[in-house]
Amino acid sequence: MVSDISKDMPDSKIPSGPIAEKWTKHKMDSRLINPNNKRKYTVLVVGSGLAGASAAATLSELGYKVKCFCYQDSPRRAHSIAAQGGINAAKNYQNDGDSVYRLFYDTVKGGDFRSREANVHRLAECSTEIIDQCVAQGVPFAREYGGLLANRSFGGAQVSRTFYARGQTGQQLLIGAYSALSKQIAAGGVEMYPRTEMLDLVLVDGHAKGIVVRDMVTGRVHSFAGDTVLLATGGYGNVFYLSTNAMGCNVTAAYRAHKRGAYFANPCYTQIHPTCIPVSGAYQSKLTLMSESLRNDGRVWVPKKAGETRRPRDIPEDERDYYLERKYPSFGNLAPRDISSRGAKEVCDEGRGVGDTGLGVYLDFAAAIDRDGEDAIRERYGNLFQMYEQITGENAYQTPMRIFPAVHYTMGGLWVDYNLMSNIPGLHVLGEANFSDHGANRLGASALMQGLADGYFVIPCTIANYLAGETPGTVTTEHEAFKKVEEEVSQRIHQFLNINGNRSVDSFHRELGLMVWDKCGMARDREGLTEALKKIPELREEFWKNVRVPGDNNNVNQELEKAGRVADFLEFAELLCYDARAREESCGGHFRTEYQTEEGEAMRDDENYAYVSAWEHEGVGKEPTLHKENLEFENVKLAVRSYK
Amino acid sequence: MAKKLQLTLKVWRQPSGKAEGRIETYDAKDIPVTASFLEMLDIVNEGIIADGGEPIAFDHDCREGICGMCSLTINGCPHGPGKGVTTCQVHMRSFQDGDTIWIEPFRADAFPVLKDLMVDRTAFDHIIQAGGFISARTGSAVDANATPIPKPVADAAFDAAACIGCGACVAACKNASAMLFVAAKVEHLGMLPQGKAEKDRRVLSMVRAMDDHGFGNCTNQYECEAVCPKEISATYITKMNRDFAAASVKEAVVTEF
Ligand SMILES: Cc1cc2nc3c(=O)[nH]c(=O)nc-3n(C[C@H](O)[C@H](O)[C@H](O)COP(=O)(O)OP(=O)(O)OC[C@H]3O[C@@H](n4cnc5c(N)ncnc54)[C@H](O)[C@@H]3O)c2cc1C
Ligand code: FES
Numbered sequence: 001m002v003s004d005i006s007k008d009m010p011d012s013k014i015p016s017g018p019i020a021e022k023w024t025k026h027k028m029d030s031r032l033i034n035p036n037n038k039r040k041y042t043v044l045v046v047g048s049g050l051a052g053a054s055a056a057a058t059l060s061e062l063g064y065k066v067k068c069f070c071y072q073d074s075p076r077r078a079h080s081i082a083a084q085g086g087i088n089a090a091k092n093y094q095n096d097g098d099s100v101y102r103l104f105y106d107t108v109k110g111g112d113f114r115s116r117e118a119n120v121h122r123l124a125e126c127s128t129e130i131i132d133q134c135v136a137q138g139v140p141f142a143r144e145y146g147g148l149l150a151n152r153s154f155g156g157a158q159v160s161r162t163f164y165a166r167g168q169t170g171q172q173l174l175i176g177a178y179s180a181l182s183k184q185i186a187a188g189g190v191e192m193y194p195r196t197e198m199l200d201l202v203l204v205d206g207h208a209k210g211i212v213v214r215d216m217v218t219g220r221v222h223s224f225a226g227d228t229v230l231l232a233t234g235g236y237g238n239v240f241y242l243s244t245n246a247m248g249c250n251v252t253a254a255y256r257a258h259k260r261g262a263y264f265a266n267p268c269y270t271q272i273h274p275t276c277i278p279v280s281g282a283y284q285s286k287l288t289l290m291s292e293s294l295r296n297d298g299r300v301w302v303p304k305k306a307g308e309t310r311r312p313r314d315i316p317e318d319e320r321d322y323y324l325e326r327k328y329p330s331f332g333n334l335a336p337r338d339i340s341s342r343g344a345k346e347v348c349d350e351g352r353g354v355g356d357t358g359l360g361v362y363l364d365f366a367a368a369i370d371r372d373g374e375d376a377i378r379e380r381y382g383n384l385f386q387m388y389e390q391i392t393g394e395n396a397y398q399t400p401m402r403i404f405p406a407v408h409y410t411m412g413g414l415w416v417d418y419n420l421m422s423n424i425p426g427l428h429v430l431g432e433a434n435f436s437d438h439g440a441n442r443l444g445a446s447a448l449m450q451g452l453a454d455g456y457f458v459i460p461c462t463i464a465n466y467l468a469g470e471t472p473g474t475v476t477t478e479h480e481a482f483k484k485v486e487e488e489v490s491q492r493i494h495q496f497l498n499i500n501g502n503r504s505v506d507s508f509h510r511e512l513g514l515m516v517w518d519k520c521g522m523a524r525d526r527e528g529l530t531e532a533l534k535k536i537p538e539l540r541e542e543f544w545k546n547v548r549v550p551g552d553n554n555n556v557n558q559e560l561e562k563a564g565r566v567a568d569f570l571e572f573a574e575l576l577c578y579d580a581r582a583r584e585e586s587c588g589g590h591f592r593t594e595y596q597t598e599e600g601e602a603m604r605d606d607e608n609y610a611y612v613s614a615w616e617h618e619g620v621g622k623e624p625t626l627h628k629e630n631l632e633f634e635n636v637k638l639a640v641r642s643y644k
Numbered sequence: 645m646a647k648k649l650q651l652t653l654k655v656w657r658q659p660s661g662k663a664e665g666r667i668e669t670y671d672a673k674d675i676p677v678t679a680s681f682l683e684m685l686d687i688v689n690e691g692i693i694a695d696g697g698e699p700i701a702f703d704h705d706c707r708e709g710i711c712g713m714c715s716l717t718i719n720g721c722p723h724g725p726g727k728g729v730t731t732c733q734v735h736m737r738s739f740q741d742g743d744t745i746w747i748e749p750f751r752a753d754a755f756p757v758l759k760d761l762m763v764d765r766t767a768f769d770h771i772i773q774a775g776g777f778i779s780a781r782t783g784s785a786v787d788a789n790a791t792p793i794p795k796p797v798a799d800a801a802f803d804a805a806a807c808i809g810c811g812a813c814v815a816a817c818k819n820a821s822a823m824l825f826v827a828a829k830v831e832h833l834g835m836l837p838q839g840k841a842e843k844d845r846r847v848l849s850m851v852r853a854m855d856d857h858g859f860g861n862c863t864n865q866y867e868c869e870a871v872c873p874k875e876i877s878a879t880y881i882t883k884m885n886r887d888f889a890a891a892s893v894k895e896a897v898v899t900e901f
Contacts, residue, residue: 058782073703074769076809077711093789129785136785138778138833140802147792165802171710172805179777186773194766217758246705280678283687286707387709390726390733391680456782504693506686550698555660556759558701559693 009614009627010263013417014118019635020101023122026418030461031468038063040472043463044211044226046198046253048075050170050177050448051431052232054455057180060189062460067224068181069193069213071248071561076178079234079246080451083170084291084384086154086162087448089127094151098159100124106157107446108636110336111411111439112588112604114269114612117635118418119436123446126453131163133456137176141165153334154293154444162445167291167383173448177455199489199564201229201257201427202481208257208427209475212485214493216561219553221490223477227470228426228463231257232455235410235432237270239569239576240521241513243407244276244289250565251572254414254433258575262422263614263627265415265435267572268580271442271589272522273408274300274340277391277401278360287406288391290363290384292444295333297368297377298401300324300340302361306351312362312400323347331643338441338589338602339643341405345522346600348404355402364400405522409447411438411589412579415614415629419462420454423614426466430454435612440588493553496563501546505562508543509569512536516573520580525593529581533574537621540570571620578615578624585609606638649675649736652744653688655700661758667746681724681734682707682714685747702761707732709873712808715815716761717748722812722871730810730873750815754822754858765811767857768825774853775846776829778839791837804832806874813868819860824868826854827884828876834887844891851888 015022015029033041041064045056048070056068070078090103103124108115131149135141141163142150154162165172184190195216202210202223210225236251237243258264275290301322303315323343325332335343344361347353354360369377374397378385385396392402413435420428420436431451438446519532543566551557586595586602587609595603612629651672658665670692675684682704689699705713714731718724724734739745747761755763793801805828813824830847833839839846862881869878 054782061781072705072711072713073765074712074809076769076772077705077713079706079711081711081808082706082708091788129783131788132785133780133782135788136778136780136838138801138805138836138839140798140805140832140836141788143793143795143798145795147794147798148789165805168710168806171808172802175805179772180780180782182769182773183777183779185769192769194769217764246711247707248705281676283676283679283683285680285683285686288708386728387733390709390729390735393735393737460782504690506690548693550693550696556701556762559699 009629010423011417012116012629013419014116015418019117019121022118023125027461031464033464033468035063037472039065041065041467042067042226042473043228043230044224045069045230045232046211047078047232047234047431047433048178048181049078049080049232049234049431050174050451051455052230053078053174053177053181054452055230055232055430055459056190057177057184058456058460059463060184066184066190067193067226068190069196069198071195071197071216073194075181075192075194076175078174079249080174080448081171082246083448084167084289085293086152086164086169086445087130087173088154088157088161088443088445089131089163089449090124090161091128091131093149094160096159098161102159103127103161105636107437107443108439109641110441110443112441112602112641113439113606113610113633113636113638114266114587114631115437115439116631117633122458123437123450123453126457127449129457130449130452134173134176137180139165139172139176152293152296157443164293167381170448173452177452197561198233198253199256200485201260202485203260203424204475204479204481207425210477210482212482212489214489217556219555219557221486221493223482223486225475225477225479225482227472228428228466230428230430230459231414231433232430233433235413236572237407237410239513239573240407240517241509242279242284242287242517244273244287247286250568252565252568254429255568255572257414257422257424257427259617260424261617262424262427263415263616264412264575265612265614266412266440266579267576267615268520268583268590269411269440269588270407271337271409271411272341272405274337274344274405275363275403276406276408277388278355278357278404288387289406289408290388290401290403292337294363294381294384297380298333298363298365299367300333300361300363302347302352302354308352312354312364321347321352328643335643336441336443338591341522342591344405360402360404362400363403365396366400369397407517407521409442411435411440411442415612419465420459421466428459428463430459440590492564493560496547496549496560497553499545499547499549501548503546503548505547505549505559505566508539508547509562509566512539512566512570512573515539516576520577523591523593524580526581529577532577533581536570536574536577543567543570575615575624579613582613582626583609610638647677649677649739649741649743651675651739651742654744654746656748657700657760658757659759661756665757675736677737679736680707680732681718681736682732684736700761701759704732709733710808712810715750715763715810715812717750717815719746722750722815723873728873728875730808750811752811752814752820752859754820755811755814767859768809768811768822770857771822771826771850771853772829775842775849776833778833779842780838793837797835801832801835804828804835804876804880807876808874810873812871812873814859816867816871817860818865818867819863821862821868822854822859823862823881823884824872824876824878826850827880830884830887831880843887844894847884847887847891848895
């Protein structure tokens with residue numbers, strides 16, 4: 001079912017006026033809550049990654065009562081910690097022509113013209129304050145000898161605007177946010193609930209007023225009530241089973257909210273990262289990213305000849321194909337992620353892939369080592385080379401790395417308006433869990449920026465637009481809505497534990513992942529998606545008949561935790577494929593083989609698809625309803641994205 | 645085809661925090677040398693589930709050496725063989741066919757076992773809450789380049805900031821001391837100009853929080869440094885001891901600082 005554009009689409013609340021003034025104007029027009037009243041409002045923040053921790057800390061500093069939840073044993077371990085490469089900001093410290101406008105422009109273009117201009121501009125505006133904030137917290141960004149902050153160029157940008165902390169930028173930023181959060185916890189402003197998994201959202205009179213959680217140590221299912229709920233629960237890349245995400249990353253919180261009525265936007269926009277360590281066997285549990293900053297110095301190539309068996313060093317220069325440099329002379333090895341990934345897929349499809357499986361390409365540092373010396377390369381990437389060696393047993397100073405694309409990031413997420421509120425009043429969504437800023441493809445070093453912009457600067461202002469209209473503390477967990485949802489959650493747990501089938505949860509997750517990767521991965525087509533839409537429900541049905549979840553619910557039960565997440569992935573995967581099938585164009589991370597130019601480049605269809613797809617749940621196994629939010633481009637001219 | 649290993653595992657099993665624990669023996673068959681240590685456990689767990697048992701519980705998340713969640717003592721050594729690695733970064737090529745491998749949780753009074761190989765490390769969070777931060781209210785920051793920080797200072801602060809809070813230092817120490825963890829944070833923040841204002845208060849309250857949570861004293865054995873997956877130097881402990889002494893003196897003469 002496809003609905004008419006805008007008619008039943010909630011208002012995206014984009015402020016009027018020139019793009020550069022919208023956010024300032026919105027801040028002026030936003031409602032305020034007086035300091036004495038703020039403490040009467042309880043804000044539930046699910047997630048303690050960059051988005052969640054920064055929001056929880058800042059809201060608490062403002063005086064709101066905050067409760068924060070995460071599934072790890074400590075908020076410091078959220079998956080944001082794994083980000084390696086860096087964070088963008090339009091500081092223009094390098095005087096190389098960067099500006100807020102250029103970052104805005106690059107992000108809209110990088111997103112293949114499928115994001116909201118107003119959101120992206122705001123993101124670019126906030127970027128500079130983020131760096132100030134993080135430095136003030138003690139985040140040890142890389143510095144030059146003169147003591148000023150260093151920058152590098154990253155992921156398809158032609159200016160050096162990326163701030164970094166060796167290969168551990170995410171860790172250092174998260175520790176910064178975690179320390180701010182810890183300060184507020186100590187001050188009594190935030191109650192922190194680690195090892196607590198949100199399993200459902202509670203609506204009261206159509207507003208998000210609470211969550212149902214499972215205590216992952218005792219198994220207790222219980223609820224929390226609040227005046228508003230913030231989901232900052234990260235991305236859904238693990239629907240593919242193998243991805244660069246942490247093992248626990250999941251779609252549960254967002255998907256449960258979707259089932260309660262929140263629109264899910266653009267789920268088919270998934271990002272495949274070009275530089276990951278290739279799969280080595282069937283037991284593989286996750287894929288490891290090699291920061292794409294490596295592409296600043298590494299050259300990507302494969303042998304010209306299919307079926308090459310010589311060692312890389314024995315293949316002469318003229319028998320190598322530096323395909324990115326060849327195809328995209330001006331961006332070369334720094335071509336954006338979607339383009340680089342597809343490039344790798346193409347050469348592997350031609351039989352020119354390297355390594356045991358033929359699913360790999362070389363990333364070669366020989367030229368950079370010749371030019372700058374091994375020490376310089378070690379200084380820049382030492383920990384990444386070390387990580388590579390631990391995993392593969394190979395020394396990349398001597399032999400080129402082997403890399404292959406892997407699922408990495410999900411641009412899609414719950415639909416939100418300019419205030420970061422979903423179509424469910426009171427439900428706000430931050431960070432990777434929302435859909436808002438990256439369109440169909442995210443540029444490198446922009447997710448950290450978005451998570452922190454959302455948490456430190458956007459939500460602290462926009463949350464009042466909702467809360468000011470609400471009387472604080474009106475709902476408690478005594479409300480019957482909570483009992484009902486708790487009952488449903490407990491019932492589902494009981495069901496998992498009593499199926500007693502023959503297959504482990506992981507075996508289902510693996511099978512689903514392969515299916516989704518195969519039909520809805522780097523390249524998609526109508527036929528394959530239709531097939532997946534037939535097979536996913538079959539697998540789901542088998543899951544509910546044949547999964548084995550040992551143990552009980554009075555204790556730590558990791559199989560039970562996984563079962564809940566996989567059950568949600570088994571439903572969500574269908575939504576992903578519906579979206580991919582409905583979008584009959586290629587854009588960013590969504591490549592439909594039917595829609596490509598003769599040279600194999602993505603072919604967008606702006607006339608028919610310049611909209612956000614916002615899906616409404618209609619019941620498990622039923623086709624969801626598509627709502628469309630039209631995208632207006634008033635500042636950036638829609639153009640074919642060329643990196644030639 | 646990757647080489648395969650036949651191994652015997654001796655694993656700590658403990659149904660819950662309150663229950664008694666003991667070592668159980670498992671065969672780990674046909675383990676590819678290219679698998680990671682945790683993938684080896686995944687394979688063994690698949691077998692346990694298929695046989696109708698309860699899989700071995702262990703903490704893990706990122707599986708790439710950065711979140712600090714994984715926490716196994718392998719053959720008596722926190723994070724197992726290899727220097728500068730976490731448990732999840734250990735690969736099976738570090739073992740020989742026929743090996744017997746002992747797998748236990750990170751042991752310390754301050755880290756009670758929750759189940760099997762999982763422990764509760766919230767004491768670390770409490771230590772950070774006691775002062776492991778720079779008070780910088782959002783929105784109050786000056787321009788990031790307003791205070792240049794000499795590269796050597798920034799680098800030294802970074803070396804300390806690399807701590808992932810895994811707790812291997814505590815598990816390796818015969819006194820279960822958390823000095824390396826605490827020193828890394830105290831020195832990361834204390835070395836930076838932004839962190840100076842709270843330096844004295846920070847070191848005093850973090851060290852006291854450490855004592856309150858039942859971590860032991862440091863007797864300069866430096867087992868902590870040897871197992872630290874981020875190779876954080878024990879010299880930070882020496883520095884912190886100096887800072888603590890200086891701050892204690894000031895505390896004795898100034899009431900408020
Ligand atoms: C390997 C890797 C490298 C990356 N490198 C970069 C980079 O260099 N630059 C860049 O800009 N971006 C990078 N990214 C992307 C970026 O790290 C993420 O998009 C971003 O950190 C997500 O932050 P978040 O706060 O939205 O979510 P997360 O950090 O994933 O946090 C999610 C939080 O939600 C909690 N949670 C989830 N589900 C539940 C539930 N049901 N109940 C309770 N709690 C729950 C978790 O416990 C966690 O606290 C990288 C990503 C990966 C995987
Ligand atoms: S699982 Fe994250 S460090 Fe090992």
